[in-house]
Amino acid sequence: MSVNDDRQSGKGRWRMITPKWMVALLIASAGLALNASAQGITPLSNIDSAVTGSLAVASDSMWGFIFRTGDDAWGYRLEQVAIRMAPPEGQVSGLTAWLYEGGPNPAMRRRVIPLGGPVGESDGVVYFAREGVVLAGGTGHSFVLTADQPLSEGAYQWTMGTGLLGDGGWQTRTRWHSEDGIQWRSENSDLPNMPHFAITVTPVPEPSTLALLALGGWWFWLRRRQWRRKGG
Structure with missing residues (x-):
């Protein structure tokens, strides 16, 4: 396998986790943080x-x-x-x-x-x-x-x-x-x-900054897909 193949392979792996999966991970992390902060x-x-x-x-x-x-x-x-x-x-x-x-x-x-x-x-x-x-x-x-x-x-x-x-x-x-x-x-x-x-x-805890950032990132990803479709 050539260096270019390695780079392409690595690039493919990064495509698998960004941006959608990264935002999903942020949302999941925010949910865990909210649950951890809430006490009966x-x-x-x-x-x-x-x-x-x-x-x-x-x-x-x-x-x-x-x-x-x-x-x-x-x-x-x-x-x-x-x-x-x-x-x-x-x-x-x-x-x-x-x-x-x-x-x-x-x-x-x-x-x-x-x-x-x-x-x-x-x-x-x-x-x-x-x-x-x-x-x-x-x-x-x-x-x-x-x-x-x-x-x-x-x-x-x-x-x-x-x-x-x-x-x-x-x-x-x-x-x-x-x-x-x-x-x-x-x-x-x-x-x-x-x-x-x-x-x-x-x-019920207030939405954390992390949760708001995650939701904002998710919205940006959806908008980016729409722009690409219109441009394509």
């Missing part, structure tokens, strides 16, 4: 507070409360929700959790996020999770708990504690109750007792 936090929780009572959860006894997310401009990726439960009474089935953007009343809901049934349980703490959910920052949301069986057959017992403490702009508002999921009434008589609850989220 629990900005709203009273899960460890002393038990002050419980709420009976059934198909005709739904409980929930409104909370406000923090002020992160890019929102929060949901990791998990945890609640504390006492032993149920009677025959129970189908414990189900929901998140609403807005209030629990249908007219107040802007977005419905079904969390489904529990994904785990440990020492009376029950966990719910769903991938791909991002909660908008500085926005009211509702967490609602229901079940399949009516009160006449049995009820899950969602325990309460004193207060529901929030950090970074996260805060709770009112507790709500409904018998049909349509008509809800505020239950403020014994606040600050609130259902045991903890939410773990990951703040």
Whole structure:
């Protein structure tokens, strides 16, 4: 093989990684950097507070409360929700959790996020999770708990504690109750007792400079291809 052949071969190898593959590598590196910088936090929780009572959860006894997310401009990726439960009474089935953007009343809901049934349980703490959910920052949301069986057959017992403490702009508002999921009434008589609850989220990081450069390089490569086609 001649020197020119070596050069041509080397040039071919470089063509294989530029510019498209180089930009792709930049995008991948930016994604890794964003993931590495993001860490899960629990900005709203009273899960460890002393038990002050419980709420009976059934198909005709739904409980929930409104909370406000923090002020992160890019929102929060949901990791998990945890609640504390006492032993149920009677025959129970189908414990189900929901998140609403807005209030629990249908007219107040802007977005419905079904969390489904529990994904785990440990020492009376029950966990719910769903991938791909991002909660908008500085926005009211509702967490609602229901079940399949009516009160006449049995009820899950969602325990309460004193207060529901929030950090970074996260805060709770009112507790709500409904018998049909349509008509809800505020239950403020014994606040600050609130259902045991903890939410773990990951703040969505702002796009990094590297990510913006990568996207800019990708756009330039696309434009370069268009110019070549027009010129050719």
